[in-house]
Amino acid sequence: MSDSEMTDADELSVSSGDTEVAAVVSEKAKEQHLNDMKGALLDERPPYCSGTIAVGPKDLILFYENGGHVGRIDFANPSNSELEKLMKACDPATFGHGDENVYDESVRKAGKLDTDKFASKFNPFDIRVEGSEVVNILDAVKFGLLWGDEIRSELRNDDDLSLAKQIKAELYKLNVYGKDGFFKSHKDTPRATNMFGSLVIVLPTPHTGGELVFRHKSKEWTFDPASAISKATVPSIVYAAFFSDVEHEVLPVKEGYRVTLTYNLYYKKPIQERIPRIPTEATLPSNAELFRTALEKSLEDKEFLPKGGLLGFGLQHLYPVFKSTWASRGNLVHPHLKGFDALVLSVCREAGLKTRIYFFVEDAIVSENVPDHTLEDYFVDEILNNFDGKPVTEKYARGHRVHPITWVTKNTALNHHLIDYAGEDTLGNEANIEHAYAELVLIANVGPAKERKTYTDEKASSSDDERLEKKEKQEQDSDEFSASDY
Ligand SMILES: O=C(O)CCC(=O)C(=O)O
Numbered sequence: 113m114s115d116s117e118m119t120d121a122d123e124l125s126v127s128s129g130d131t132e133v134a135a136v137v138s139e140k141a142k143e144q145h146l147n148d149m150k151g152a153l154l155d156e157r158p159p160y161c162s163g164t165i166a167v168g169p170k171d172l173i174l175f176y177e178n179g180g181h182v183g184r185i186d187f188a189n190p191s192n193s194e195l196e197k198l199m200k201a202c203d204p205a206t207f208g209h210g211d212e213n214v215y216d217e218s219v220r221k222a223g224k225l226d227t228d229k230f231a232s233k234f235n236p237f238d239i240r241v242e243g244s245e246v247v248n249i250l251d252a253v254k255f256g257l258l259w260g261d262e263i264r265s266e267l268r269n270d271d272d273l274s275l276a277k278q279i280k281a282e283l284y285k286l287n288v289y290g291k292d293g294f295f296k297s298h299k300d301t302p303r304a305t306n307m308f309g310s311l312v313i314v315l316p317t318p319h320t321g322g323e324l325v326f327r328h329k330s331k332e333w334t335f336d337p338a339s340a341i342s343k344a345t346v347p348s349i350v351y352a353a354f355f356s357d358v359e360h361e362v363l364p365v366k367e368g369y370r371v372t373l374t375y376n377l378y379y380k381k382p383i384q385e386r387i388p389r390i391p392t393e394a395t396l397p398s399n400a401e402l403f404r405t406a407l408e409k410s411l412e413d414k415e416f417l418p419k420g421g422l423l424g425f426g427l428q429h430l431y432p433v434f435k436s437t438w439a440s441r442g443n444l445v446h447p448h449l450k451g452f453d454a455l456v457l458s459v460c461r462e463a464g465l466k467t468r469i470y471f472f473v474e475d476a477i478v479s480e481n482v483p484d485h486t487l488e489d490y491f492v493d494e495i496l497n498n499f500d501g502k503p504v505t506e507k508y509a510r511g512h513r514v515h516p517i518t519w520v521t522k523n524t525a526l527n528h529h530l531i532d533y534a535g536e537d538t539l540g541n542e543a544n545i546e547h548a549y550a551e552l553v554l555i556a557n558v559g560p561a562k563e564r565k566t567y568t569d570e571k572a573s574s575s576d577d578e579r580l581e582k583k584e585k586q587e588q589d590s591d592e593f594s595a596s597d598y
């Protein structure tokens with residue numbers, strides 16, 4: 113791609129009457145395409161999934177350390193005094209605030225036990241009830257939360273979930289909320305770059321209140337585990353899994369004890385298996401179809417970014433990044449995208465666009481040479497290094513050239529506030545000094561109109577196998593724009 117083609121990709125020339133009219137038409141067409149794409153990404157599904165699962169009697173027995181003795185409680189039928197004892201054995205539940213753990217009953221009123229203080233046979237990956245199939249809650253999480261991967265998962269067989277993106281859960285805490293116990297709105301502290309979510313298991317103690325409220329991108333959802341527990345006719349647990357950058361709150365418990373086990377959810381390294389492709393169009397989420405159609409239409413329209421250009425998507429979720437100097441580099445976030453973000457990536461890749469994820473900062477990019485450079489500035493630098501990437505502002509600059517970005521969706525927060533995500537404003541569950549959340553953007557490189565191969569062309573000219581091979585090749589290539597593109 114030559115210099116001139118990129119620099120003024122979507123700027124309008126108004127030098128003569130004719131071009132002025134053409135420019136207005138093309139600007140209108142562009143707006144329409146951008147609105148269609150944006151519209152497809154609006155109808156957000158809840159950023160959590162939940163359910164009630166019957167468990168075997170042994171799954172509900174819990175042992176815990178109680179002042180040098182071993183306490184035992186059977187959650188199939190716990191008495192009030194047993195629950196009271198458990199509550200008394202708990203430590204006050206702290207939360208992360210900046211790099212510190214803080215106890216403050218105006219933010220969180222609950223007791224907790226760390227994993228070295230209790231033991232239970234309950235295993236969310238292997239729930240066995242006589243006469244029923246083994247249940248793995250992680251399968252439900254893949255369906256319920258990782259739906260954005262569906263297009264990417266054309267490389268898998270939908271019937272075999274074990275071949276989809278691999279995830280794992282690590283037990284984190286046992287929490288006990290008595291009457292008036294609660295946990296104010298917070299995001300869960302990122303503990304690793306591959307951590308994407310949190311899983312809460314609510315044990316079947318009769319209680320009321322303690323609803324989980326989720327908030328994301330100005331929408332709100334309420335889930336009431338207590339009511340789900342009261343409706344269960346056999347001993348059951350209730351689970352909720354959510355992306356951990358999503359704000360969540362535990363409302364005050366009105367009666368009884370609310371006992372939860374929390375797990376952190378991580379992606380495992382993706383497996384590199386070649387899996388036969390089956391047609392999945394009918395099973396795609398409707399937004400994926402809408403977005404795919406809108407993107408295809410815009411790429412087919414010769415008036416849309418006629419000379420090519422950069423399409424920008426503000427990612428809807430936050431992603432954990434390292435914040436320490438000694439952290440290893442090349443910490444690419446591509447395989448970790450969540451929900452709509454994963455969907456945008458899949459569709460862009462499918463359309464043959466090269467993509468790259470950038471760290472979004474406003475105008476002031478900090479350099480290590482700045483003499484009075486603050487912790488915040490330093491942090492920004494570190495993240496840029498760890499992403500091995502470039503910051504983007506309104507425009508993408510490389511060397512002395514500046515490429516405009518055509519934003520489909522825009523980020524609302526900027527990374528010079530990044531440190532806040534680590535806890536100055538937002539509370540997490542226990543501090544983590546190594547990771548923080550970053551606001552990222554995905555930039556897709558759209559070639560000039562005359563060189564664009566439309567999806568329809570491709571569908572007509574390639575067999576499934578050819579498409580699969582192309583897609584695999586593209587997956588390898590597309591994490592980065594090649595240097596020659598600029
Ligand atoms: O107990 C719950 O339902 C959620 C607890 C929570 O949000 C946390 O520990 O971070």
Ligand SMILES: [Fe+2]
Nearest residue numbers: 299300360541
């Ligand atoms: Fe939490």
